[in-house]
Amino acid sequence: xxxxxxxxxxxxxxxxxxxxxxxxxxxxxxxxxxxxxxxxxxxxxxxxxxxxxxxxxxxxxxxxxxxxxxxxxxxxxxxxxxxxxxxxxxxxxxxxxxxxxxxxxxxxxxxxxxxxxxxxxxxxxxxxxxxxxxxxxxxxxxxxxxxxxxxxxxxxxxxxxxxxxxxxxxxxxxxxxxxxxxxxxxxxxxxxxxxxxxxxxxxxxxxxxxxxxxxxxxxxxxxxxxxxxxxxxxxxxxxxxxxxxxxxxxxxxxxxxxxxxxxxxxxxxxxxxxxxxxxxxxxxxxxxxxxxxxxxxxxxxxxxxxxxxxxxxxxxxxxxxxxxxxxxxxxxxxxxxxxxxxxxxxxxxxxxxxxxx
Amino acid sequence: xxxxxxxxxxxxxxxxxxxxxxxxxxxxxxxxxxxxxxxxxxxxxxxxxxxxxxxxxxxxxxxxxxxxxxxxxxxxxxxxxxxxxxxxxxxxxxxxxxxxxxxxxxxxxxxxxxxxxxxxxxxxxxxxxxxxxxxxxxxxxxxxxxxxxxxxxxxxxxxxxxxxxxxxxxxxxxxxxxxxxxxxxxxxxxxxxxxxxxxxxxxxxxxxxxxxxxxxxxxxxxxxxxxxxxxxxxxxxxxxxxxxxxxxxxxxxxxxxxxxxxxxxxxxxxxxxxxxxxxxxxxxxxxxxxxxxxxxxxxxxxxxxxxxxxxxxxxxxxxxxxxxxxxxxxxxxxxxxxxxxxxxxxxxxxxxxxxxx
DNA sequence: GGACGCTGGCGAAGCGCTTCGACAAACCGT
DNA sequence: ACGGTTTGTCGAAGCGCTTCGCCAGCGTCC
Numbered sequence: 195x196x197x198x199x200x201x202x203x204x205x206x207x208x209x210x211x212x213x214x215x216x217x218x219x220x221x222x223x224x225x226x227x228x229x230x231x232x233x234x235x236x237x238x239x240x241x242x243x244x245x246x247x248x249x250x251x252x253x254x255x256x257x258x259x260x261x262x263x264x265x266x267x268x269x270x271x272x273x274x275x276x277x278x279x280x281x282x283x284x285x286x287x288x289x290x291x292x293x294x295x296x297x298x299x300x301x302x303x304x305x306x307x308x309x310x311x312x313x314x315x316x317x318x319x320x321x322x323x324x325x326x327x328x329x330x331x332x333x334x335x336x337x338x339x340x341x342x343x344x345x346x347x348x349x350x351x352x353x354x355x356x357x358x359x360x361x362x363x364x365x366x367x368x369x370x371x372x373x374x375x376x377x378x379x380x381x382x383x384x385x386x387x388x389x390x391x392x393x394x395x396x397x398x399x400x401x402x403x404x405x406x407x408x409x410x411x412x413x414x415x416x417x418x419x420x421x422x423x424x425x426x427x428x429x430x431x432x433x434x435x436x437x438x439x440x441x442x443x444x445x446x447x448x449x450x451x452x453x454x455x456x457x458x459x460x461x462x463x464x465x466x467x468x469x470x471x472x473x474x475x476x477x478x479x480x481x482x483x484x485x486x487x488x489x490x491x492x493x494x495x496x497x498x499x500x501x502x503x504x505x506x507x508x509x510x511x512x513x514x515x516x517x518x519x520x521x522x523x524x525x526x527x528x529x530x531x532x533x534x535x536x537x538x539x540x541x542x543x544x545x546x547x548x549x550x551x
Numbered sequence: 552x553x554x555x556x557x558x559x560x561x562x563x564x565x566x567x568x569x570x571x572x573x574x575x576x577x578x579x580x581x582x583x584x585x586x587x588x589x590x591x592x593x594x595x596x597x598x599x600x601x602x603x604x605x606x607x608x609x610x611x612x613x614x615x616x617x618x619x620x621x622x623x624x625x626x627x628x629x630x631x632x633x634x635x636x637x638x639x640x641x642x643x644x645x646x647x648x649x650x651x652x653x654x655x656x657x658x659x660x661x662x663x664x665x666x667x668x669x670x671x672x673x674x675x676x677x678x679x680x681x682x683x684x685x686x687x688x689x690x691x692x693x694x695x696x697x698x699x700x701x702x703x704x705x706x707x708x709x710x711x712x713x714x715x716x717x718x719x720x721x722x723x724x725x726x727x728x729x730x731x732x733x734x735x736x737x738x739x740x741x742x743x744x745x746x747x748x749x750x751x752x753x754x755x756x757x758x759x760x761x762x763x764x765x766x767x768x769x770x771x772x773x774x775x776x777x778x779x780x781x782x783x784x785x786x787x788x789x790x791x792x793x794x795x796x797x798x799x800x801x802x803x804x805x806x807x808x809x810x811x812x813x814x815x816x817x818x819x820x821x822x823x824x825x826x827x828x829x830x831x832x833x834x835x836x837x838x839x840x841x842x843x844x845x846x847x848x849x850x851x852x853x854x855x856x857x858x859x860x861x862x863x864x865x866x867x868x869x870x871x872x873x874x875x876x877x878x879x880x881x882x883x884x885x886x887x888x889x890x891x892x893x894x895x896x897x898x899x900x901x902x903x904x905x906x907x908x
Numbered sequence: 909g910g911a912c913g914c915t916g917g918c919g920a921a922g923c924g925c926t927t928c929g930a931c932a933a934a935c936c937g938t
Numbered sequence: 939a940c941g942g943t944t945t946g947t948c949g950a951a952g953c954g955c956t957t958c959g960c961c962a963g964c965g966t967c968c
Binding site: 574575576577578581587588589590593612614615616617618675 | 944945946947948949950952953954955
């Protein structure tokens, strides 16, 4: 009789489809995967049955048989102090483009650490791994090298050997900001950067931006001071004060800290420095922030979407054993808005007003 | 010879472990799952082999055989205009607590829509679904009801019949804010709420907070005006101006819009209204924001972590066919910081200064 | 007109795991 | 001393899918 029968799952299986269409199971499989030629006639019969029965292949079975889960892991830095909106944009872009490659996304947090990566990869839950917020000397990098699964890093570790990395070219971004300011005639500029912890942690983008700023400043013969900056209003205020104490004639400011953008504007206002009349501000931050500020900020946006897409597409390529470049750096573009102005036209504005008081 | 052999995967299988430990495959399985009694001796031998070989069960095979993927789906609202940091906190909490229940998290975006939910569920990729940012009349709700997989909603739709929902009690939160202000003697208060689009969309928390504010104000005999508010600085500023135009003696402000918190403070400062001397401000926002503002804000935090944990734990309970309450509302707690003060002590401060000018 | 190559389709062998029933062996009460 | 439990282990049957090898039927080419 029934013997040891288990309860059927309820969902139609490929066998149901095959029976309904009057073909073999393998035929259904080939219709669905397109891996062998199937006559128009048969294909249509099968597809009709699929639709009629509402068939969806069982992911586990498929993964088991094909040795591909069609899932990629996304390791997000869910620690605090991180630029949350950018991360979110990444995540969205990654999910969306993974779907367009017929893959789903498994979310991992950094704090499960290497353990998690190993578990996931060894258990064949995912075919590949996307790691965000990579540090210069990231503990996960050696692990990724010997993981036995393709991986793509978002961010640049010190040693990219044997890896695939994507990121905005933050070095160029720093340069571009200073180029813009210098082009407007500003001779004293400053970088208000990420929180000190981010530099200490050895996060690549912060260091690279700073280097770019410093280098471009030197090239233009412009004085540059750089300073880390925490993300609360009070701290931002005192940093700005400190900046002007160290460099009273400062007229160009690069801000790379989206959380600080608002407070910086408030602090400048409080100090009686008008933007862009007295000081020009360039931000490295998502466009959304730059647009919503007032005045709207000249900015170099972090193209989170595009980086996410690139990362996924590189990973897909690796999944098919195609070769990929070791490092992909996206060219930054600077969008001019209302927070930067020529220095010559207004250079003495603040001093004049100050003297008048 | 080799016949039709495929390449072995490289990873050790349960059979390798069994062989190495000198037991049957099923014994290894029972050791690992704990579903049958196994002698201390055998268990240890097996576990030793597991560690030695670095065995990790194959997720696909496990899912296929056990009909449980040990994965839950998290549907995030990755559209814009959403309170990003809160979402992120949710996600973290969900991932972390899912892991503590031995589950992983698959990330879905709302914009794949009902399609995505269906695909995931029908394909047995996930055992259950967590949906965030549920609207009052959410299109996904009917789908969830007939999905055939357990689900938990974060947020409250209009009709919760047959569902399991968790959320902060925003109605109470609104009340609590007004209670606090009224207790301090403020007689005219205002709610600066979410962007108009959020109300229009029928998002529960916005409406519920407003209702709570209005109700508590009525109870206290306090005048209340409520106003939606976009998230950019300029808009916030004009809203604040408008507020004081409509209600010149306004002395208590409830802000439910984390992105507006900073700008609100800036706007008040710009208008010469000091916090808390002239106007008390209560925010409904993550603690982190409230702490970083200056002055630090009295606030009702959205306990994203706890909601996330609760949601996961409810889902786990459903996965085991245990009954769950239809609606779980978390009690808001108000944290008093530096942005609220007694109205009586300072009520006329602003007017006095204004008159003096 | 027989050897040949294509096309389109079928059958069956797994993929690695869980779980059910069977069954020795050890333990119990009487 | 003997039936009845309990405890610990094993073997084997799938879970639903992919993929390999095979073959029937047909048109082709000397």
